[in-house]
Amino acid sequence: MSFQGTLGPFVKGSSTRIALRVSAVFAAAFTAGAIAVFGIASIAGAALHVDELSLQWRLGTAAAGLAVFAFVDLVAIRKRSYCPLSWRRQTPQSLRFRNGVTTTVAMWGFDTGLAVTTFRVVALTWAALLLTFLGLASWQVGFAYALAFVIPVIAILNGQPSTSRSSESLAALLRKRVVLQCISIMALLTTGTLLLAHLAK
Amino acid sequence: MHQKPEHLLVGAVQLLDMVVGGRVMLSAAELGFALAAAAGFAQLFSP
Numbered sequence: 001m002s003f004q005g006t007l008g009p010f011v012k013g014s015s016t017r018i019a020l021r022v023s024a025v026f027a028a029a030f031t032a033g034a035i036a037v038f039g040i041a042s043i044a045g046a047a048l049h050v051d052e053l054s055l056q057w058r059l060g061t062a063a064a065g066l067a068v069f070a071f072v073d074l075v076a077i078r079k080r081s082y083c084p085l086s087w088r089r090q091t092p093q094s095l096r097f098r099n100g101v102t103t104t105v106a107m108w109g110f111d112t113g114l115a116v117t118t119f120r121v122v123a124l125t126w127a128a129l130l131l132t133f134l135g136l137a138s139w140q141v142g143f144a145y146a147l148a149f150v151i152p153v154i155a156i157l158n159g160q161p162s163t164s165r166s167s168e169s170l171a172a173l174l175r176k177r178v179v180l181q182c183i184s185i186m187a188l189l190t191t192g193t194l195l196l197a198h199l200a201k
Numbered sequence: 202m203h204q205k206p207e208h209l210l211v212g213a214v215q216l217l218d219m220v221v222g223g224r225v226m227l228s229a230a231e232l233g234f235a236l237a238a239a240a241g242f243a244q245l246f247s248p
Contacts, residue, residue, distance in 0.1 A: 038237070059229065082248065090248070112244070119247045124240035128233055137233020144234045148241030180243050186213040187239055191232050198229065 007105065009096070011157045018101070023154045025102055026109040031146040033113020038142035041132040051135030058134045059195045065130045066192035069123035070185045076122075077181050086120035113146060121177060122184035127191070136195075 007026060011019045045051055050058070069085075076083050091111040096104045111117055115125050128145065131137040227235070 034241075062229070115240075115244075121243045121246050122240070124236055124243055128237035128240050131229060131233040131236065136229035137237075138230065141233045141237035145237040145241040148238040149244050150241075152242070152245055176246050180246055182210075183213070184239070184243065186210075187236065190213070191236060194227055194232060195229060 007108070007153070007157055019158055022101065022105050023158060025105045027146075027150045027154065029106040029109030030113035030150050031143065033110040034115065034142040034146040035139065036142075037114050037116060038129065038132050038145065039139040041129045042135075042139040045133040045135050050133065056199055058136055059199050062131055062134055062136055063192040063195040063199075066127050066188045066195070069127050069130075070188040070192075072123045072126075073181045073185045073188070077178060082177065083120035083123050085123060085126055087117055088119060090118050112149075115145065122181050124184050124187065127188055 007022065011022055014022070072083065072085055082088075091108045095107055099107070115129075120126070125145070128137070128141055132139060132141060
């Protein structure tokens, strides 16, 4: 997991005070990034008056979009790759050699929180952004995105012993990727079905 | 806890059955929250 390589050195073996500061700065920066990107999606939709379109049209568009994203995940599985709809970069770990702890953690957190500026494991992020753009969900879903990432990260980083598992094998990570992509396809198709069920009401 | 992929598949099929059977009805906003949370969690496994 990339965050272990980036944040781990700041937390492992550090005092409780530093570990808490790193965790707090990272959580705040990541959440700010997530709120920003979902906020931009919401504002873009409003600026284009997408939310004034009929609910049926928006539900149908969202369901079709989710089906496309499920297909994208399927393509990723077949190519044995991460989501092809993503900027194939991570925040450079070299930042920590040029900046202080707080600045590095804040930059890494904000960049990662922005979602669209780094690798996507699955296409679910695009689905959540599409629903926000269409005015079917609010910008506040950024909080859900942030909490679902930040809480496990902080728990893992602060809970693990200093000798530990930072060097998870690439093969194990790739196996998890395929499982996640399968779950993503199921989630996208299920959500699309639920949206269509609203149309049928 | 170790979940095998086939267990996840069975769970997903059961969920789909509930959806198709009309026993689950979530608003689009709630679905947006669920998708975003799932997307955030999936990013834990980014390279």
